[in-house]
Amino acid sequence: MVNIKRLGVLLGMVLISTTLWAAENPVITMQLLSYYTYMPASDAYSDYMLPSLSLSIASPRSGNVRGEVVLKTPYTSLTSGSATTIVNDILNKAYFKARFPSFRLTAGKTRLSWGDGILFNAGDVLYGSSDTSVSLTQAELRSETGWMTSINYPMGFFSFAEAVILPSIDTHASHMGAGFRYYTNVGNTKVEAGYLTSYETERLHKPYVAMQGNIGPDWYMASSLSIPQSGDIATETKESWLISGGLYHLQDLGNDKTLSLRLEFLTRPFGNWELTSQSDSDCALLLYPEIVYTPSSSLSWSLRSIISPLDLSCNITAGVSWSVFEGFTAVGYLSSPFGDSSDLFSWNAATSAVSLVIGASWIF
Amino acid sequence: MSKKILTLLFALILLILPSTLFAITAEEIVKSMDALATYDTSYSTGSIQTTDRFGTKESTFKAWTKGTSESLIEFTSTAERGQKILRTKGSLYLYYPDAEELIRLQGAALRQSVLGSDLSYEDMTEEKTTLNDYTVTLDGSEVYNGHDCYILTLTAKTRQVAYPIQKVWVDKETYVTWKGEYSTSQGRLLKNMEVLSVMQVADRTIPKETKIDDAMKQDSSTMMTFDTLQINVSLDANLFSLENLTW
Known part of the structure; x- marks a missing residue:
């Protein structure tokens, strides 16, 4: 495992040096957020400041080879991670793309977005978009990256096939992952289907399908299975079945005022449907409503929530974002969980907190 | 006497005829406006500057x-940098390079504001078929900033347009x-648009700088x-393919 990660870090260093040599102007994103929290379980108040920095160095957007390195401040790994984990966190992206006459090759650390969904996406078999441990204060709710080699093969103007190979998470070549997807339009509906096999704690096979269309509002749906290679295959496959979907509509309120409405759901048909406390791993139904009111081109108010209807618990985040100057945005959020102590979202669990976040980000 | 009257009538008809036979209609003017903004192909570079009381933001x-x-x-x-919008018939694809994400939009989502400006994705990439959405009347003529102009009023046929009256x-x-x-x-003024300068491109006069005031x-x-x-x-x-959009 260490060797593979060292190899990854080494490749990252090579990519940094080659990309720096041919880079366009680097783009820096700074974010400074002040957190004021109240933890009901311990009746304790706290406040702290969390700076974050992202440095993107990209090659010129011309020619048949492109690359980018993105370095980010690590947080979760700094306190408990190993050196290689920390370096891997800092090296958020490091990849090159090469465009051949009939296909495109991408290699390095980057992201592939499969399926459809902002928060819940059953089609995201690469990284998983079904858990609830996300911060609703971020514009991009899912942003995980990983090492890979992928080939994209165009099949007409609006269709393509894509294959990906994932390196082993340890030194065993048999623990490598691989997958493919096909993306096309059938009439007015986008249809995407694919398959990934990967080794996590055991070898899993993950087929998925995703669709998107319009029925007044835009709609999207995805479904996937995670089939183990051994053990109680039928039971585990049933329990892994995920279906996600969503509706999105933008209502023009006149004079540049808009109201955007989104409702997503995630369901596990063979999950825990009892009207009792739910857990993230087998919760049968989750909802994600999102309302964003934009009264002017530089200001937006948002209300986002993850709701667990079966135990009547939720996490609500209200926010405001004000694009004051070019690249400079002031933000404010108030976030709180509501629910009993054993519920999916709990008001008085040991780590639960009501948070007020005030800060700003600057991109230049 | 009757011959004189007939001659007079004939002369009068000859005088009136050109202005009636060759008068341009409001619809023809709109078609010419649309044709001016429609090309077989085009390539352009430019910027959108959004100004408010805190200053100016520019996107190129x-x-x-x-x-x-x-x-x-x-x-x-x-x-x-690197964000792309591909408009095809009935669909709009957005590509965000940071997330390596390809998003397909249809319906009302096309009216989202682009980069916080007063322009929507539809405005920036719209199909120039004004007469599909508006009825038009020719109100008269006026010299505006030294340019002899027709004055037209366009009234929306549907609710699916940003401005019911233009x-x-x-x-x-x-x-x-x-x-x-x-x-x-109801006739309440929302936006004022003014072309500040033009440029000549292949025998056409094209707006170079357009200002829209709220x-x-x-x-x-x-x-x-x-x-x-x-x-x-x-x-x-x-060029207009997903392969190029995500490159």
């Missing part, structure tokens, strides 16, 4: 178009819309500027 772009329904915009300014001043020679007043169906807010405006515009250029056959 490169754009390619083919006919009335295919267009591709790539943003080149720092904050949005009053526009259209150059009689070049069909450039020098000025526009965009209102609600009538409801002080010190709020959007300026769209074309730095370069080439029309009827040769474009890669693969």
Whole structure:
């Protein structure tokens, strides 16, 4: 495992040096957020400041080879991670793309977005978009990256096939992952289907399908299975079945005022449907409503929530974002969980907190 | 006597005939306006400047178009570098390079504001078929900023347009819309549009700098500027494809 990660870090260093040599102007994103929290379980108040920095160095957007390195401040790994984990966190992206006459090759650390969904996406078999441990204060709710080699093969103007190979998470070549997807339009509906096999704690096979269309509002749906290679295959496959979907509509309120409405759901048909406390791993139904009111081109108010209807618990985040100057945005959020102590979202669990976040980000 | 009357009548008809036979209709003017903004192919670079009381924000772009329904915009300014919009018939694809994400939009989502400006994705990549959405009347003529213009009023046929009433001043020679007043169906003024400068491209007069003021807010405006515009250029056959969008 260490060797593979060292190899990854080494490749990252090579990519940094080659990309720096041919880079366009680097783009820096700074974010400074002040957190004021109240933890009901311990009746304790706290406040702290969390700076974050992202440095993107990209090659010129011309020619048949492109690359980018993105370095980010690590947080979760700094306190408990190993050196290689920390370096891997800092090296958020490091990849090159090469465009051949009939296909495109991408290699390095980057992201592939499969399926459809902002928060819940059953089609995201690469990284998983079904858990609830996300911060609703971020514009991009899912942003995980990983090492890979992928080939994209165009099949007409609006269709393509894509294959990906994932390196082993340890030194065993048999623990490598691989997958493919096909993306096309059938009439007015986008249809995407694919398959990934990967080794996590055991070898899993993950087929998925995703669709998107319009029925007044835009709609999207995805479904996937995670089939183990051994053990109680039928039971585990049933329990892994995920279906996600969503509706999105933008209502023009006149004079540049808009109201955007989104409702997503995630369901596990063979999950825990009892009207009792739910857990993230087998919760049968989750909802994600999102309302964003934009009264002017530089200001937006948002209300986002993850709701667990079966135990009547939720996490609500209200926010405001004000694009004051070019690249400079002031933000404010108030976030709180509501629910009993054993519920999916709990008001008085040991780590639960009501948070007020005030800060700003600057991109230049 | 009767011969004189007949001669007089004939002369009168001859005088009136050209102005009735050859008078341009409001619909023909609108078609000429649309034709001016429609090219077989085009490539342009430019910027969108949004100004409010806190200052000006600028986004720069490169754009390619083919006919009335295919267009591709790539943003080149720092904050949005690499973001692309591909418009095809009935669909809009957005590509965000940071998330390596390809998003397909249809329906009302096309009316989202682009980069916080007063322009929607539909405005930037719209199909120029004004008569599908509006009925038009010719209200008269007026010299505006030294340009002899037709004055037209366009009234929306559907609710699916941003501005139910548009009053526009259209150059009689070049069909450039020098000025526009965009209102609600009750006649409340929402936006003022003014073309500040034009450029000559392949025998056409094209707006170079267009300013849109928000009538409801002080010190709020959007300026769209074309730095370069080439029309009827040769474009890669693969340009308006997902393969190129995600590159």
